[in-house]
Amino acid sequence: MDSVVPDKKRKSNEIDMLNGSLPKGILLFSLPLAASSILQQLFNSADVAVVGRFAGKMALAAVGSNATVTALFVNVFVGLSVGVNVTIAKLIGQQKKSKVPDAVHTAMTFALLCGIILLIVGQIIARPLLVAIDTPKNVLNQAVVYLRIYFIGMPFIIIYNFGSAVLRSVGDTKRPLYCLTVSGVVNVILNLLFVIEFKMGVAGVALATTIANLISATMVVIILSKEDSIINFDIKKTGIKGSSLASILVVGAPSALQVAVFSLSNVLIQTGINSFGEDGVGGSSTALNFEYFTFFVISAFSQAAVTFTSQNFGAGKYDRCRKVCRICMLEGMLLTIMMSTTFIMFGDFFVRLYTLDEAVIAYALIRMTHVMAIEFMTGSYEISGASLRGLGHSLLPALLTVLGSVVFRIIWLYTVFAKHHSFGMLMTVYPVSWVLTGTMVLTAYFIISRKVYAN
Numbered sequence: 001m002d003s004v005v006p007d008k009k010r011k012s013n014e015i016d017m018l019n020g021s022l023p024k025g026i027l028l029f030s031l032p033l034a035a036s037s038i039l040q041q042l043f044n045s046a047d048v049a050v051v052g053r054f055a056g057k058m059a060l061a062a063v064g065s066n067a068t069v070t071a072l073f074v075n076v077f078v079g080l081s082v083g084v085n086v087t088i089a090k091l092i093g094q095q096k097k098s099k100v101p102d103a104v105h106t107a108m109t110f111a112l113l114c115g116i117i118l119l120i121v122g123q124i125i126a127r128p129l130l131v132a133i134d135t136p137k138n139v140l141n142q143a144v145v146y147l148r149i150y151f152i153g154m155p156f157i158i159i160y161n162f163g164s165a166v167l168r169s170v171g172d173t174k175r176p177l178y179c180l181t182v183s184g185v186v187n188v189i190l191n192l193l194f195v196i197e198f199k200m201g202v203a204g205v206a207l208a209t210t211i212a213n214l215i216s217a218t219m220v221v222i223i224l225s226k227e228d229s230i231i232n233f234d235i236k237k238t239g240i241k242g243s244s245l246a247s248i249l250v251v252g253a254p255s256a257l258q259v260a261v262f263s264l265s266n267v268l269i270q271t272g273i274n275s276f277g278e279d280g281v282g283g284s285s286t287a288l289n290f291e292y293f294t295f296f297v298i299s300a301f302s303q304a305a306v307t308f309t310s311q312n313f314g315a316g317k318y319d320r321c322r323k324v325c326r327i328c329m330l331e332g333m334l335l336t337i338m339m340s341t342t343f344i345m346f347g348d349f350f351v352r353l354y355t356l357d358e359a360v361i362a363y364a365l366i367r368m369t370h371v372m373a374i375e376f377m378t379g380s381y382e383i384s385g386a387s388l389r390g391l392g393h394s395l396l397p398a399l400l401t402v403l404g405s406v407v408f409r410i411i412w413l414y415t416v417f418a419k420h421h422s423f424g425m426l427m428t429v430y431p432v433s434w435v436l437t438g439t440m441v442l443t444a445y446f447i448i449s450r451k452v453y454a455n
Contacts, residue, residue, distance in 0.1 A: 015171030017311040018093065022323050025171075026304045026331060032173040034300035034335075036164070039180035041292045048285055050191040052355040055201045060355060061278040062142035062202050064285025065135045068270045070150055072263035073118060077111070077158045079259035081165035083252020085303070086310045086389060087244070088169035088231070093314025099244075100230040104166055105237050106244035108224070111162035115155025122151025133267055134274045136281065146202040153210035156217035163220035166231050168307055179219040187212035251394045258398035265406040272413055272426045276363065280423060283363025286354045291371055294339045298379045301332030302386035309390025318453045325387040325445070329379055336376040344372055363423060370427035377431065380438025381405075384445040391452050397441050404437030 015025050052060040084107040091099050126147040127140075135143050164176040187208050194204025224233035273284045305328040312320040343350060351364045381404070385397030412429040 017089075017171055017308045018315050018317060018320075022308070022320065023327050023331070026301070026308065026324070026327050029168075029171055029173050029307070030297075030300040030304045030328075030331070032177040033168065033303055034297045036173065036177040036180050037296035037299060038293050039177070039184045041289065041296065048289060049354045050195050051202060051205055052282070052286070052357075052360075054195050057278060057282050057355065057357050057360055058139050059142060059202050060285070060360070061136065061281040062139040063146055063205065064281050064288075065130065065133075065139060065143045065270070065274070066147050066150065067285050067288055068263065068266045069129060069133070069147060072260065072267055073122075073151075073154065074157055074161075075259040075263050076256045077114060078161050079256030080114075080248070080252040081107075081161045082255040082303075082306060082389065083248035083250065084162055084165040085169045085307055086251045087247045088166060089307050089310035090314040092170065092230075093311035095315075097230045101232070101237070102241045103244045103247065104224070104231050104233055106240045107162050107166060107248060108159065108221075108233055109238050109240050110245060110248070111158045112155060112238075115158040118154040118158070119151055122154060123148055126151065134271045136274060136278055139278060139281075142202045146206045149203060149206035149210060153213040156210070156213035160213065160217040160220050163217070163224055163233075166224060166233075167220075168303060170229075170231060171307070175223055176220065179216045179223070182219065183212040183216035186215055251389055251392075254394040254398040255389065258401050261402045261406045265409045268410060268413060269426065269429070272417055273423075275421075276423055279357070279359040280363050282355065282357070282360040283365075284367055286351055286360065287364040287367035287371070289354070290343045290350060290368060291375065294336050294343065294372060294375050295378060297336045297339060298332050298376070298382050301328040301379065302382040304328050305383050305386040306390045309387050313391055321387075321391070322449070322453065324390075325384065325449075328383045328387075332383060333376040333379045336379065340372040340375050344368055366423050367427050370424055371430045374431045374434065377434040377438050380434070381441035384438075384442045388441075388445055388448060391449065393448055393452075396444055396448070400440045400444060401437055404440050405433045408433050408436055 015029050017025060017029075048060060048063055051063050084103070087103050088100055091097065091103065127144045130140060130143050130147065160176075160179070167173070167176055190208035190211060191205050194200040194208055198204060200207070221233065224231060225235065227233070273280055305324055308324040308328075309321050312318075312324065347365050347368045348361070351361050351368075355361060355364075381397070381401055385401060388394070388397045409429050412432070413426075417426050417429070
């Protein structure tokens, strides 16, 4: 039978998910992952802050109008990377390490191919897409420039996320953090250089982000290529194995579909935000940065839930699976409450780091107070849904999330918001949809998990 941890070097980089303290192990896994996601978001945050302070509110609106669009494409592949995580983690739990290299090389090859396709398609659809969501005409050209340059970096973004998923599958969340720390510092320096010194505006911040993504992707590939364990990546063995890709897609495709439709609903909501002009767009994109920071805490614990559950379920340790969901929910929600409360209490201070325009600030504060107060509720469906994916049930939580968050939000947009056209009413759709979705996915988790663990 294959050994799960073949050498001491792997032990220093990885977390033993099958033994030891779960609260401690989950924290050690989740905190670096949350920090990594926050650093990745700081790429866009740095873009928003630099153009808002040094290039004016039109440039800020141009970058901000792309926030939901870029999230749509990036998050689809983040969703697919969940399949990489679950596939490898489950193989390790089942002690089938001989199959892991195929999964690793399939994942990295698939990431490269998808990135190249998206780079090409992005150049074609950038303008039509931004026109379709009613981007204000006075910022449209700048927004198109930003989006097209951003798409050039898509191969690097996808490679980084898939490579990080490989590392997460064995409990290594620290080295992806190191990669993003380096690339994040480079991103900020280049932002300031391109915008302040070279006066490149939105093109400058987009180029800085692309270069930063190239750095983080390169570092992850180097880390995997130097691994002397089962997750080693050898460029000479690049290729796709049908069975490995199928395993990845079985879990990853429903997750990607959920995220895609979820992000699509946010793109539709962006049309409502755009109706408030450049001030509304700028304020919304500013506040959205802080929502991302807090949501990434929940997202990190949901990644912990799916990874720990996958390994323990593969090993037949059902009692630990039950505890994983409860611990991730408790730790994730508590930390999210702490962060959200801090941002709301000192909202004016944080917003002014991005812009000094009073009209933009007013919209940003409205969004922060309406959305972040109960953002911890995203954990009710994200973590329970992740636990279901770890048990091999990926489609149902995706469908329930689409119904509760996407369909409901679209209905709200064309009914409640259409009748009561205010920025606050538009933002209220988020917390209401979280409560609805959380209730449905939690119910599904309790029903399915009982049946699975009874067998």
